Amino acid sequence: MIDVVGIGEGGEAELSPRSRALVMGARTLLGGRRHLKLVPAAPGQTRRPWPSPLREGLGPLLAELDAASSPAGEVVALASGDPLLSGIGTTLIEVLGADAVRIHPVVSSETLARARMGWSAEQATVVTLVGRSPDGVRRHLASGARLVVLCSDGSTPAVLARLLTEQGWGASRMTAWWHLDGPAEGSLTASAAHWSVERTADLVLVCVQVSGTPATPAAIGPAPGRPESSFDHDGQISKRDVRASALAQLRPTPGGHLWDLGAGSGAVGIEWALAAPGASVSAVEHNVARAERIRSNARQFGVAAEVTVVESASLDALAGLPDPDAVFVGGGLTPALIDAVRSRLRPGGRLVAHAVTLSTEALLVGAHERFGGELTRISVEHATSLGAHLSWTPARAVVQWSSTKGMP
Numbered sequence: 001m002i003d004v005v006g007i008g009e010g011g012e013a014e015l016s017p018r019s020r021a022l023v024m025g026a027r028t029l030l031g032g033r034r035h036l037k038l039v040p041a042a043p044g045q046t047r048r049p050w051p052s053p054l055r056e057g058l059g060p061l062l063a064e065l066d067a068a069s070s071p072a073g074e075v076v077a078l079a080s081g082d083p084l085l086s087g088i089g090t091t092l093i094e095v096l097g098a099d100a101v102r103i104h105p106v107v108s109s110e111t112l113a114r115a116r117m118g119w120s121a122e123q124a125t126v127v128t129l130v131g132r133s134p135d136g137v138r139r140h141l142a143s144g145a146r147l148v149v150l151c152s153d154g155s156t157p158a159v160l161a162r163l164l165t166e167q168g169w170g171a172s173r174m175t176a177w178w179h180l181d182g183p184a185e186g187s188l189t190a191s192a193a194h195w196s197v198e199r200t201a202d203l204v205l206v207c208v209q210v211s212g213t214p215a216t217p218a219a220i221g222p223a224p225g226r227p228e229s230s231f232d233h234d235g236q237i238s239k240r241d242v243r244a245s246a247l248a249q250l251r252p253t254p255g256g257h258l259w260d261l262g263a264g265s266g267a268v269g270i271e272w273a274l275a276a277p278g279a280s281v282s283a284v285e286h287n288v289a290r291a292e293r294i295r296s297n298a299r300q301f302g303v304a305a306e307v308t309v310v311e312s313a314s315l316d317a318l319a320g321l322p323d324p325d326a327v328f329v330g331g332g333l334t335p336a337l338i339d340a341v342r343s344r345l346r347p348g349g350r351l352v353a354h355a356v357t358l359s360t361e362a363l364l365v366g367a368h369e370r371f372g373g374e375l376t377r378i379s380v381e382h383a384t385s386l387g388a389h390l391s392w393t394p395a396r397a398v399v400q401w402s403s404t405k406g407m408p
Helices: 015-024 032-038 055-065 088-096 111-116 135-142 156-166 239-251 267-275 288-300 316-320 335-344 356-370
Strands: 001-009 028-030 046-049 075-080 101-103 124-128 146-150 171-179 186-191 203-211 255-262 280-285 305-311 326-329 351-353 374-378 381-386 388-396 398-404
Touching: 001 015, 001 088, 015 075, 015 101, 015 335, 028 032, 032 046, 032 075, 032 388, 055 088, 088 101, 111 171, 111 203, 124 135, 135 146, 135 156, 135 288, 156 171, 156 203, 239 267, 239 288, 239 326, 239 351, 239 374, 239 398, 255 267, 267 280, 267 288, 267 305, 267 326, 280 316, 288 305, 316 335, 326 335, 335 351, 335 356, 351 356, 356 374, 356 398
Parallel strands: 001 075, 001 101, 028 046, 028 075, 124 146, 255 280, 255 326, 280 305, 326 351
Antiparallel strands: 146 203, 171 186, 171 203, 351 398, 374 398, 381 388
């Protein structure tokens, strides 16, 4: 059992009596070097800083301490504020399981920042860039959004300001806060376009009131069906109207995993990842150039961490993928692929496949006869110029098969 105790800038003096007793009575005290300095020495106590890199060194450290089987209170870890907010608490639970970790939070830096700004929890979105690419903020950019951005270090605010300005959000008001609630607390406010400080103090976060004119306004917002021009592609892309229909059938869910097979530009998978918190994607594409486009598009939309690109033929890749909650087949459909996908699809999972040729359409008709579901023929026409007038120009019709795997 590991007890993880949140600690603020005020150090041990501001801990609750219970948390103070845990920290001072621990046989082994773990934490960052800064955290360990906030607590006075305790007789007979062993202190161990976190290894670096953390993930690689955590297993050997825990094995050495035999932490998973230690009695409660023998091993205590220190963390900033709320250990479950981009903190070590989350990592320890992933490694040891929730039953082996007890969390004792204090007020988090995010809560303190909102208090300084006068923002309610309902009005703000917390975005962590700790150890992550700044591109992760892109998915949250919309006029009027209030973001509390947790930063890796004092260089992150300047990087964030440049990103906002490049994306057309230079008018956004940024307030950087550092060492919140401690004697070294400070702040700086400026628009993203006029941010002039390359590095603030560390232990920094930034409150952003998003404002400006986005570079691609049609791509903003949570609804699926972003225009094809929002994505880099070579023509292999599900058009916005049929893509929106596919997403409606796939039903993105929080934490759900999608297989996007024959991913092309990655548009379907990227919109899945944007539609629900924690949603992830395995995008399988055998063409190397298209696979790189998927990675680029995912970065552009801020979901590179959620979209894993696999360069392979679809059928060859399935064995190495996590079981899906939903599957979209945009190309390369075969009877063997349908059977393989259905065998791995979770009960209640959704399968959607598109066909534009007669041979693939016949496969979908056969799949419908075997497994049921819905067959839909989607025909879209757009008004285009015909001389001095407008006339309807039809796009290539798409046959869509959607099916839900029954419960066992």
